[in-house]
Amino acid sequence: MRHIPNMTLATVADHDRRLANLPRPTYPDDLPVVARRQEIARAIADNPVVIISGETGSGKTTQLPKICLELKRGVSGMIGHTQPRRIAARTVASRVAFELKTELGRAVGYKVRFTDKVSSDTYLKVMTDGILLAETQRDRLLRAYDTLIIDEAHERSLNIDFLLGYLKRLLPQRPDLKLIVTSATIDAHRFAAHFARNGTPAPVIEVTGRLYPVEVRYRPPTVDEDDEEDPGQPILDAVDELAREPGRGDILVFLPGEREIRETAELLRKHHPQGAQILPLYARLSFEDQDRVFLPGGERRIVLATNVAETSLTVPGIRYVIDTGLARVNRYSYRNKVEQLQIEKISRASANQRAGRCGRVAAGVCIRLYDEDDYQARPEFTDPEILRSSLAGVILRMKALRIGNVEDFPFLLAKFPIDPRIARIVLAARRQHCVTEILIIASALEVQDPRDRPFERADAADEAHAKFTDQRSDFYVFLKLWAYFNEALEHKKSNRKLAEQLHAVFLSPRRMREWRNVHGQLRTLASEMNMSLNETPATFEQVHRALIAGLLGNIGFKTEDGDEYLGARGARFAIFPGSALKKSRPKWVVAAELTETARLYARSVAKIEPEWIEAVAGHLVRRHYFDPYWDRDRAMVYAYERVTLYGLTLIARRRVTYGPINPAQAREVFIRQGLVATNEYFRRQGSRAAHRPERTSVPARGRKVSPAAAAPTAVEKAPFFIHNQRLIQEIRDLEHKARRPDVLVEEQAIYDFYDALIPSEVYNGAAFEHWRRQAEAENPQLLFMTREYLMRHSAADVSEAQFPNRMSVNGIELKLGYRFEPTHPLDGVTVTVPLPVLNQLHAADFDWLVPGLLREKVGFFLRSLPKQLRRHLVPLPESVTLFLQERDASPRTEHIDKAHSSLLGALTRFVHRRVGEPIRPDIWDDIKVPPQRLRHSSVRQHNSLLRRRIRASSAAACAHGISVTCRRKYRFCEPAAN
Numbered sequence: 001m002r003h004i005p006n007m008t009l010a011t012v013a014d015h016d017r018r019l020a021n022l023p024r025p026t027y028p029d030d031l032p033v034v035a036r037r038q039e040i041a042r043a044i045a046d047n048p049v050v051i052i053s054g055e056t057g058s059g060k061t062t063q064l065p066k067i068c069l070e071l072k073r074g075v076s077g078m079i080g081h082t083q084p085r086r087i088a089a090r091t092v093a094s095r096v097a098f099e100l101k102t103e104l105g106r107a108v109g110y111k112v113r114f115t116d117k118v119s120s121d122t123y124l125k126v127m128t129d130g131i132l133l134a135e136t137q138r139d140r141l142l143r144a145y146d147t148l149i150i151d152e153a154h155e156r157s158l159n160i161d162f163l164l165g166y167l168k169r170l171l172p173q174r175p176d177l178k179l180i181v182t183s184a185t186i187d188a189h190r191f192a193a194h195f196a197r198n199g200t201p202a203p204v205i206e207v208t209g210r211l212y213p214v215e216v217r218y219r220p221p222t223v224d225e226d227d228e229e230d231p232g233q234p235i236l237d238a239v240d241e242l243a244r245e246p247g248r249g250d251i252l253v254f255l256p257g258e259r260e261i262r263e264t265a266e267l268l269r270k271h272h273p274q275g276a277q278i279l280p281l282y283a284r285l286s287f288e289d290q291d292r293v294f295l296p297g298g299e300r301r302i303v304l305a306t307n308v309a310e311t312s313l314t315v316p317g318i319r320y321v322i323d324t325g326l327a328r329v330n331r332y333s334y335r336n337k338v339e340q341l342q343i344e345k346i347s348r349a350s351a352n353q354r355a356g357r358c359g360r361v362a363a364g365v366c367i368r369l370y371d372e373d374d375y376q377a378r379p380e381f382t383d384p385e386i387l388r389s390s391l392a393g394v395i396l397r398m399k400a401l402r403i404g405n406v407e408d409f410p411f412l413l414a415k416f417p418i419d420p421r422i423a424r425i426v427l428a429a430r431r432q433h434c435v436t437e438i439l440i441i442a443s444a445l446e447v448q449d450p451r452d453r454p455f456e457r458a459d460a461a462d463e464a465h466a467k468f469t470d471q472r473s474d475f476y477v478f479l480k481l482w483a484y485f486n487e488a489l490e491h492k493k494s495n496r497k498l499a500e501q502l503h504a505v506f507l508s509p510r511r512m513r514e515w516r517n518v519h520g521q522l523r524t525l526a527s528e529m530n531m532s533l534n535e536t537p538a539t540f541e542q543v544h545r546a547l548i549a550g551l552l553g554n555i556g557f558k559t560e561d562g563d564e565y566l567g568a569r570g571a572r573f574a575i576f577p578g579s580a581l582k583k584s585r586p587k588w589v590v591a592a593e594l595t596e597t598a599r600l601y602a603r604s605v606a607k608i609e610p611e612w613i614e615a616v617a618g619h620l621v622r623r624h625y626f627d628p629y630w631d632r633d634r635a636m637v638y639a640y641e642r643v644t645l646y647g648l649t650l651i652a653r654r655r656v657t658y659g660p661i662n663p664a665q666a667r668e669v670f671i672r673q674g675l676v677a678t679n680e681y682f683r684r685q686g687s688r689a690a691h692r693p694e695r696t697s698v699p700a701r702g703r704k705v706s707p708a709a710a711a712p713t714a715v716e717k718a719p720f721f722i723h724n725q726r727l728i729q730e731i732r733d734l735e736h737k738a739r740r741p742d743v744l745v746e747e748q749a750i751y752d753f754y755d756a757l758i759p760s761e762v763y764n765g766a767a768f769e770h771w772r773r774q775a776e777a778e779n780p781q782l783l784f785m786t787r788e789y790l791m792r793h794s795a796a797d798v799s800e801a802q803f804p805n806r807m808s809v810n811g812i813e814l815k816l817g818y819r820f821e822p823t824h825p826l827d828g829v830t831v832t833v834p835l836p837v838l839n840q841l842h843a844a845d846f847d848w849l850v851p852g853l854l855r856e857k858v859g860f861f862l863r864s865l866p867k868q869l870r871r872h873l874v875p876l877p878e879s880v881t882l883f884l885q886e887r888d889a890s891p892r893t894e895h896i897d898k899a900h901s902s903l904l905g906a907l908t909r910f911v912h913r914r915v916g917e918p919i920r921p922d923i924w925d926d927i928k929v930p931p932q933r934l935r936h937s938s939v940r941q942h943n944s945l946l947r948r949r950i951r952a953s954s955a956a957a958c959a960h961g962i963s964v965t966c967r968r969k970y971r972f973c974e975p976a977a978n
Contacts, residue, residue, distance in 0.1 A: 018075045023100045023107050025066035031059030032207050041067050043203050048171055049179045049195040053188035054207040057360050060182050061151055062095050065124045068147050074123035077146035082129040084155050086112040087290055088313055093126040114514035129159040147178040152311050154183040156384035214359040220371040232267040238367045242320045249319020250301040254354050256343045257328040258282050261304045262455045281305035284448055310353045321358040321366040332390040341595050347382045421550040428549035430531050434538030438546050443519035444478040445592055450511040461506040469580040473606035485512055544608050548616045554591040555613055557648055568646035573600040581605045610650040614643055621645045628658050630673035635713060635765025637666040659763040666763040676750045714769050720783035727790055736818040737803035745790055802852030809845045812837050844902040855880055861907055864927045872915045883910050
């Protein structure tokens with residue numbers, strides 16, 4: 001039995017049938033490719049890969065498939081013929097079918113994204129390169145084809161570059177497969193080297209195009225190109241110049257984009273109201289309007305086209321070309337992660353392609369609206385798309401095809417033949433339970449906007465579309481359009497009536513059908529992946545959480561600068577004027593896309609909440625923690641969290657439990673603030689704490705006393721804590737008495753004590769208590785500090801005799817308290833006086849202070865004396881010692897007159913003896929005594945305190961009696977009015 005490549009026994013009959021019905025091509029005589037048909041056929045038969053380099057007009061696009069048919073290719077599998085654009089695929093298929101005298105869709109078919117005219121009888125399948133690339137996911141070896149023609153490879157689109165790499169790896173596995181690569185530039189030798197076998201490049205056949213002479217004229221504008229007042233004038237001048245040419249022929253004008261085409265068409269209609277037919281040509285145009293360009297007409301035609309007419313498409317009858325030298329180029333900003341649709345100067349290769357379009361039927365003229373120096377300064381070739389676009393889609397396809405290293409990206413995404421961001425949205429819909437709504441929105445984002453807005457009827461279109469708008473979300477417009485379309489389908493009387501209904505509200509029937517087709521594809525794929533549709537309508541939040549999952553790079557925060565938003569990675573954008581949210585300007589938005597024209601615009605925008613972004617972004621957000629602190633009531637360490645994404649602050653300040661986030665730092669905060677610095681309980685309890693010595697409440701250094709009393713925590717009730725805090729407070733009392741802050745060790749030493757004992761995993765009160773009970777079961781004294789550890793020196797000079805806690809006045813026991821805090825009103829010694837005995841006391845009783853502070857006070861008074869007296873007392877320290885010795889040798893007794901027992905009276909007599917002259921008693925009146933040299937009185941009754949400084953003047957008043965005036969909860973001692 002004969003061997004039929006790529007076929008099984010079961011399909012031999014089908015193979016014979018296809019061979020018998022193989023079309024018999026005929027060739028026109030005037031095409032250069034036909035003249036070299038035999039050479040090309042031999043190269044294809046003898047080599048797996050052939051490179052055809054043909055200039056514009058050579059006929060390679062339409063004749064190469066026919067040469068393959070003549071070689072009986074297309075029998076074991078179809079001949080796959082790729083084109084970079086849908087319009088080119090459709091017109092090429094129509095032309096080849098016409099030349100083969102067969103109905104389109106039978107022997108010759110085509111497939112683009114929304115149209116499939118291919119049958120089981122098809123031999124030649126013309127398609128976009130994206131279609132073939134998508135088929136590699138289901139048919140990895142491309143068994144459906146025995147021949148592939150990659151046309152216009154010089155355009156170097158992402159799809160073409162990926163196909164060329166994929167096919168290079170595929171060819172060794174498919175020795176029966178023939179590959180033909182065509183290029184219209186000198187890039188052909190690069191392709192030949194790419195497909196080299198054993199170091200030998202693939203054969204290259206260069207075919208000269210069928211070109212008549214083309215005269216190139218340079219007509220740079222006489223004004224600045226950016227002149228906003230009349231940008232179309234150079235085009236009008238060029239049309240007028242060509243209208244004066246003697247030969248008849250149509251004009252092809254190359255413009256950057258659709259908007260420029262509309263504006264130029266309007267100018268030309270006003271400039272040439274009669275005698276010229278103005279025809280636009282761009283990708284979004286309907287098939288019917290596109291076909292008008294290829295139909296002959298009686299009037300001169302002026303075709304306004306984007307770069308779709310640069311290659312592949314041959315517009316008949318073109319004799320003149322006007323080249324603006326510009327094109328809209330999609331560039332991906334790596335920094336901002338934004339697709340920027342910019343108007344750029346074309347390359348020299350593109351300019352030559354454009355000029356070649358006018359030498360097909362006769363000698364032509366190409367007017368370039370820029371000068372020759374500008375042309376020579378341009379790059380030779382257009383940058384390949386791979387160098388100016390986001391590679392996300394290509395990388396995902398590589399992952400799905402197991403090419404290269406597979407990283408941790410959801411594998412399921414590659415199953416969806418849509419933009420990776422939209423695919424991510426579909427996957428997120430399952431978790432958010434909104435698959436029904438998201439499939440509608442995702443499919444809408446993958447097709448051209450079904451809403452029509454003709455330039456001449458823009459206001460009417462806006463009014464008709466207004467009923468579909470939603471003030472919170474442009475995405476919800478698609479849900480309303482879908483519901484409207486479904487209802488129209490259910491009640492349609494005929495396709496014509498349905499089309500009229502859609503046209504009435506400015507909706508394109510063709511694009512609505514395309515939308516429905518994509519939705520059906522996505523729904524099928526979702527079903528294959530076990531994604532069920534939700535029967536209950538999803539909430540606004542659910543839908544937009546799913547949208548955010550794929551559009552994280554398109555979020556924005558409203559700034560204070562007009563209508564501007566701050567976006568990811570520092571990008572700044574505005575909401576597109578056509579959005580329903582343009583006026584409301586919500587604080588946070590997400591957009592389907594960010595495109596840059598005159599400025600960066602966000603299209604298809606929705607209002608969102610930052611919490612939704614955080615929940616969806618997951619590992620992409622950055623979290624910064626600051627200000628950790630110990631919460632005594634909850635026995636936990638907390639901190640504040642700031643959440644950012646791509647430089648945007650989602651959450652500015654949020655309290656979080658810090659222990660699980662940073663156990664080491666949380667443990668340090670727990671020790672420092674929960675153990676080392678926690679003695680507020682003892683200060684709050686005052687004398688009611690049974691374990692506390694009787695003293696006036698004194699705050700710890702650098703700590704503020706909380707005014708509210710609270711019950712002690714479990715840690716504060718522990719025996720070790722009470723013991724350690726008692727020791728610390730006793731040593732602090734020594735410091736206050738001695739008026740020196742160098743007795744108690746630094747807090748770091750106390751921290752080091754706990755740090756050396758507490759395990760690393762303990763960072764809150766509960767964990768500490770659990771560990772402590774186990775540890776103290778073995779060693780009850782484990783956490784008990786010693787006085788020696790807490791003191792830097794012995795403070796031997798601070799004794800009970802020198803700094804007593806009580807004093808006796810007239811047989812009355814009074815409590816003493818000490819404070820060393822120079823800026824505090826009670827700095828010094830405080831005496832607590834019961835109110836009933838207040839009138840029994842005199843100022844002189846408190847004049848001498850306590851023994852430990854008397855030397856300093858006496859020295860102060862002696863140093864304050866006038867110089868003529870002070871010189872008799874030097875050295876002053878010896879005089880102070882002598883005074884104190886005399887005082888101790890002659891103690892005061894109760895029968896001595898009280899005036900003579902005062903400190904100042906004793907000093908007056910002492911100075912008199914040393915100087916030998918009488919001293920006036922009022923010599924001390926002008927001396928201002930520092931607060932700490934005085935003694936404060938604290939009068940207590942009914943838990944209210946009366947505090948005042950007892951000076952000589954008030955002592956006299958007290959001697960004559962005082963009146964106590966009640967003011968709310970405090971009582972103040974004031975001299976009697978009389």
